[in-house]
Amino acid sequence: RRHLALIIPLLALLFSLESIMLVNRAVNKHENKLSDSYSIVIASKNALTLDKIQSFIREAKELKAIAPDYMMSELKKDLSRESLEAIQRELPFFYSLKLSSFPDEDRLAKINTTLSKLNGVTKVESFTKSHSQVYKLLLIIKGSIIVFASLIAILSYILMVKQIEIWKFEHSDRMEIMAFLGAPAWMRNGILFRLAFIDSIISAIAIIVGMAYLINYHKMQEVLTTLEVTNDIFHMGSDFIILLFTSVLVSIVSVVFVIIKQKDL
The missing domain is CATH 3.30.70.260 (ACT domain)
Structure with missing residues (x-):
């Protein structure tokens, strides 16, 4: 339960990021096809x-x-x-x-x-009329996904910060003892960094495995075919690196933010 409280918002954040990357690639491919036929x-x-x-x-x-x-x-x-x-x-x-x-x-x-x-x-x-209709539809799709994913990412980050604050409160006695013994800040808060790092790896793996399954699911294949988009919009290797880097970075920033916030208080 302790890990799920951070993994769930991380999953939502990474899913938002992966959705933006997939939609941008799909739209770019569709734009290239339109450019070739236009x-x-x-x-x-x-x-x-x-x-x-x-x-x-x-x-x-x-x-x-x-x-x-x-x-x-x-x-x-x-x-x-x-x-x-x-x-x-x-x-x-x-x-x-x-x-x-x-x-x-x-x-x-x-x-x-x-x-x-x-x-x-x-x-x-x-052919301005037909061109405008197609292009406006593309812009609506891209804009809607980006706005929706951005809102999810913001809410996910807030939930992550709140969960890290709970972790810090749970380990406050241990941190106070370490501070009394002269331990540096990074050592006192090491448990927070470790938990965040582990959850970041788990979340990135879960999203990349889930996306790989979803992209290759026959129903999704039918949708992609209808939209004239191939499943090569999903780049498993590079996407995993991007998701892992983003996940670890956001988690570390969240931990540092909580530490600085607590110091200010």
């Missing part, structure tokens, strides 16, 4: 090159010419070869522009304005 259509009277566009738009990654083959094939039925060639000479150039990163709404508006001002450009279709 393109801006440009109609221009003059031929355009990628180098020219990149001089104005740093995110420009790939420029492909779009041939109006379907329209010309339909006109072939009714027009002569000379007429088709004349029409083709009058047709604007059509391009598909891909970006290196998924832009936010403000940046997309600036890109649209910049492209419209290029010499010869007559029309730019950036």
